Amino acid sequence: MSQLPHKVTADPKGVESGPHFMDGDHALAEGALAAGCRFFAGYPITPSTETAERFAERCPSVGGLFIQMEDEIASIAALIGGAWGGQKVMTVTSGPGFSLMMENIGLAVMTETPMVIANVQRGGPSTGLPTLTAQQDMMQARWGSHGDYRAISLVPDSPQECFDLAIEAFNLSETYRVPVFIMTDETVGHMHEKVVIPPADQIEVVERNWYKGPKGEYRPYQFTGKDVAPMVKAGDGHRFHVTGLTHDERGYPALTPEQNVKVVSHLINKIDSNVDKISRVEEDGIEGADVVVVSYGITSRIAIRAVQEARKSGLKVGVLRLITVWPLCENKIRELAGKIKGFVVPEINYGQIVLEIERCAAGKCKVISVNSCGGAVHDPEEILTAIKEAAK
Amino acid sequence: MWEIKFSGFGGQGIVRCALITGKAISLYDGKYATMTQSFGPEARGGACQSQLIISDSRVLYPYCTVPGVLIALSQEAFDKYEPGLGDGGVLIYEEELVKPSGDPNRVKRYPIPATRFAEEAGNRLFTNLVVLGFFSAVTGACSPDAMKKALPGLVPDRFLKKNMAAFDKGYEYGVTQHDAVAAGAVQ
Numbered sequence: 332m333s334q335l336p337h338k339v340t341a342d343p344k345g346v347e348s349g350p351h352f353m354d355g356d357h358a359l360a361e362g363a364l365a366a367g368c369r370f371f372a373g374y375p376i377t378p379s380t381e382t383a384e385r386f387a388e389r390c391p392s393v394g395g396l397f398i399q400m401e402d403e404i405a406s407i408a409a410l411i412g413g414a415w416g417g418q419k420v421m422t423v424t425s426g427p428g429f430s431l432m433m434e435n436i437g438l439a440v441m442t443e444t445p446m447v448i449a450n451v452q453r454g455g456p457s458t459g460l461p462t463l464t465a466q467q468d469m470m471q472a473r474w475g476s477h478g479d480y481r482a483i484s485l486v487p488d489s490p491q492e493c494f495d496l497a498i499e500a501f502n503l504s505e506t507y508r509v510p511v512f513i514m515t516d517e518t519v520g521h522m523h524e525k526v527v528i529p530p531a532d533q534i535e536v537v538e539r540n541w542y543k544g545p546k547g548e549y550r551p552y553q554f555t556g557k558d559v560a561p562m563v564k565a566g567d568g569h570r571f572h573v574t575g576l577t578h579d580e581r582g583y584p585a586l587t588p589e590q591n592v593k594v595v596s597h598l599i600n601k602i603d604s605n606v607d608k609i610s611r612v613e614e615d616g617i618e619g620a621d622v623v624v625v626s627y628g629i630t631s632r633i634a635i636r637a638v639q640e641a642r643k644s645g646l647k648v649g650v651l652r653l654i655t656v657w658p659l660c661e662n663k664i665r666e667l668a669g670k671i672k673g674f675v676v677p678e679i680n681y682g683q684i685v686l687e688i689e690r691c692a693a694g695k696c697k698v699i700s701v702n703s704c705g706g707a708v709h710d711p712e713e714i715l716t717a718i719k720e721a722a723k
Numbered sequence: 724m725w726e727i728k729f730s731g732f733g734g735q736g737i738v739r740c741a742l743i744t745g746k747a748i749s750l751y752d753g754k755y756a757t758m759t760q761s762f763g764p765e766a767r768g769g770a771c772q773s774q775l776i777i778s779d780s781r782v783l784y785p786y787c788t789v790p791g792v793l794i795a796l797s798q799e800a801f802d803k804y805e806p807g808l809g810d811g812g813v814l815i816y817e818e819e820l821v822k823p824s825g826d827p828n829r830v831k832r833y834p835i836p837a838t839r840f841a842e843e844a845g846n847r848l849f850t851n852l853v854v855l856g857f858f859s860a861v862t863g864a865c866s867p868d869a870m871k872k873a874l875p876g877l878v879p880d881r882f883l884k885k886n887m888a889a890f891d892k893g894y895e896y897g898v899t900q901h902d903a904v905a906a907g908a909v910q
Contacts, residue, residue, distance in 0.1 A: 352746035352756075352873075522785050523742065523758040525749035632783045711784065 336506045337538040341365050341498075343531035345393045353526040355493040355519040356381035356423075359449050360389065361526070362497025363421045365534050368447070369395035370418040372409035374402050374428060377461045378517040379451035382423040403428035407435035410446045414439075415573060417564035419501055419539070423449040426468055427458055429475070436510055437476035438575045440598060442582075443508035443552065443559055445539070447500045450512060451520040454705035464517035465705035466628055466679040470686075472512045473657050479595050481602035483609060484512040484657035486627040490524045496654070502537040503609060507601055508559040514656065516679065518629040518708060542569070550580040554593040556600030602658055610660045613652040616642075620649030621672045622721040625664075625688055627653040629708055630677050637714035646722050656684060664691035673697030673721030677714050679705055697721050725777040725864045726787040730804050731796030731817075733771045736851030740794070741773035743855060743873050744865050748777050751869035757782040770799045777864060792862055793830075794854060795821055796837070805830075813862055815854065833861050833900055840892050849889035852878075856890040860897025861904075867894055 345364035353361070359382045363371070371386045387397040396418075400406045406422045413420040424432065429450045439446055454460030455467050468475075472484045483503050485496045493515060500511040542549050542561040549569040553560040560580075563569045572582035577594050579585040602609065617623060622641075626634045631652040641648045651667070653660070664687075668674070673696050676685035685700040692698050699717045703709060727744070731737045741758045748756040760773040774790075776782045789809040795801040795816045801823060808814060808830055816823060818834035835857050841850040859867050871887060878886045 350750050352742065352749055352758075518759070518785060521759065523745055524756070524782075629785070632785070635783050708784075708786070 336502070337540060338535050339538050341531040341534035341536050342367055345369075346528060346531040346534065348528050348530045351526045351528065352523055353490055354381065354521055354523045355487065355490040355515055356451060356521065357385045358490040358493035358526050359423065359497050359513065359515070360385035361528060362494040363447065363501065364389055364393055364395070365494070365528065365531070365536075366419065366498040366501035367536055368419040368421045368501060369393065370410070370413040370420045371395070371422065372398045372400050372406045372413065372420070373422040373424065374400050374406055376425045376428045378453055378520050379423040379425050379428075379449065381520070382449060382451070386421075403431035404435060407432045407439060407446075407448075411435065411439055411442065411444050414444045414446055415562075415565045417539075419445070419505070421447045421449070421501075423451065425451050425453045425461075426455045426465075429468055429471060433471075433475045436482075437478060437480070439510045440476065440480045440482060441478075441575050441594075442573045443598075444510070445501075445504040445508050446510050447497065447504055448510055448512050449497075450514050452514065452516040460706050462517065463706040464629065464679060464708065466514070466516055466630065467681075467683070467705050469514060469656060469678070469680065469683045472514055480598050482510050482512060482657065483507070483602065483655065484514050485654060486514045486656050487519055487654075488628055488631050488652070489519060490522060490526045492654075493519065494526050494528060498534060498536065502535070505537045505539050507605070507609075508562070509602065512657075514628070516629055551582045552578065552580050554580070554597040556597045557604055559601060606658045606660070609655060610658060611654040612660055612663065613650075613654060615650040616647075617649035617651065617667070619647055621647045622675060622718050623649040623651050623667055623671055624675045624677070624714065624718065625651045625653065625684070626677050627656055627684070630679055633709050633711055634677055634714050636711040637718060640711070640715050641718045641722075646718060648718055648722075653684070659684075659687050659691075661687075661691050664688055665693070668692035668695040671696050672723075673699060675699050675701060675714065675717045675721050677701035677703075677709050677717070679703050679708065724779075725775075725792065725862075726790045727775045727777070727792040727794070727864065728772055728787055728790040728804055728808075729775070729794045730770060730772040730800035731794075732769065732799065735771070735796050736848075737771050737796065738773045739877065740851045740855055740858075741775045743870060743877050744858075745775055746877065747865050747869035747873035751872045752866055754779055755782050757785045759785050770797065770803050772800065772804065792858075792864065794858060796850070796854065798822065815858055815861065817850075817854075831904055833857070833897075833904060835893065835896060835900070837893065840896065841889055844889040844892055845885050849882075849886055852886045852889035853893035856893025856895075857897040857900075858893075859890075860894045861901045
């Protein structure tokens with residue numbers, strides 16, 4: 332049975348309408364509150380702590396709950412409990428905490444529990460560069476937990492987009508019952524810019540799809556590979572089970588290869604079959620371009636500088652900004668690869684998403700990585716050099 | 724486009740200066756502003772800096788490349804950041820805390836006894852607002868009206884009037900000094 336997402340307008344209690352001069356971390360918290368999130372469990376870590384602080388500060392006035400957990404493993408466990416208790420839930424972290432979260436993120440994926448996890452990325456590995464920017468966890472967002480699965484990752488390029496994408500993250504999370512990651516970075520997290528929060532009645536929020544049928548017939552899962560079963564609140568008298576084991580429609584363990592086919596293919600296909608609805612990109616000057624710069628987050632802003640310079644010297648350069656990094660817009664990359672001379676992929680990591688671009692380009696055009704070990708944004712000159720190389 | 728660096732030592736209200744200016748520009752002066760700040764061990768006790776980019780169109784690169792304005796409220800900040808200030812740029816410094824070295828004609832120098840003015844206005848905690856008023860007058864990068872509109876929420880309500888008075892003191896002094904520098908009377 333197909334269930335369309337139920338859209339409503341935001342609860343005005345959580346919406347601080349008006350123009351603000353705000354950093355990305357605070358904007359994430361405001362976006363979460365506007366989306367109806369009222370439960371936050373987390374463990375502070377630079378450079379994400381300001382989100383937790385803002386959420387905690389606002390909780391009393393909006394009727395929310397903030398728990399500082401003992402660690403990031405427990406944070407996700409608390410989110411799973413909070414979500415099955417009926418709340419929209421969120422946490423925020425950075426690299427080291429993201430690593431700790433991975434086991435229970437798998438549990439959230441398997442139990443199809445909606446939640447939003449923001450990773451304000453900093454330089455790694457390990458504790459690395461606590462106060463300096465990076466985009467080094469992009470593959471971890473895709474493959475970090477064990478087993479085959481899909482999740483969604485959104486990447487904001489500004490404090491305004493931190494607010495906007497926080498709302499979108501909750502909407503996607505509720506629609507597909509899947510963890511959604513907001514993969515921002517220290518630069519955007521700590522950068523102050525104008526953030527306009529619209530009036531509550533102009534903010535579209537996806538409500539949880541609540542089960543309305545008779546007690547005793549509730550099934551927490553359906554393995555259609557397209558859409559997801561409605562949810563109930565734990566304690567409301569429905570009998571069902573939530574487990575990380577391979578399970579049947581009622582949630583009880585069903586440990587057979589046949590059932591695993593049903594469950595795993597559903598987890599994957601509910602995202603893959605909806606890529607066109609989920610994936611968002613921003614394009615500029617793609618038509619007729621010889622070179623396309625593919626970037627995301629803060630790097631896309633730096634890249635535009637290089638693109639402007641390249642265009643001044645007569646090069647035909649397009650820009651493809653990935654707002655949704657996972658699932659990747661594979662078809663668009665494949666299509667472009669047949670038309671252009673090369674992709675340029677700047678990232679504040681040693682080359683992660685560029686591997687995906689290479690895979691999709693499949694040798695049809697050049698793919699040039701402009702990588703960095705993290706700690707600072709690119710010098711636009713490095714990107715410009717790569718654009719010139721790709722245009723040859 | 725303006726690239727502005729505010730610098731001093733932790734506790735002088737350096738970051739607050741950039742926040743107030745950024746809010747004033749983007750909310751009340753109709754332009755774009757992007758503010759970043761030093762964030763790390765150096766922010767606690769040592770040199771502290773905050774950067775503000777002001778533009779008529781969306782700011783892309785969020786950091787200063789060659790600042791056109793430097794506000795230095797400590798000797799360490801002057802020593803560290805003055806060499807990076809662009810030729811012909813504007814240097815605003817706390818004249819009782821900074822003894823400038825180097826070529827005096829490379830940039831336009833605007834000294835101000837900001838801490839003393841703040842004490843006269845009631846408390847040395849208002850030093851940053853004196854500096855902001857001065858900055859507004861000598862650069863014209865941000866209107867004084869917008870600055871004042873930006874203050875509520877960024878300074879404690881009970882000190883709003885005194886902060887405004889400190890701002891005015893700096894602004895008035897800035898108007899006279901701006902003319903003096905233009906006339907070559909102040910080096």
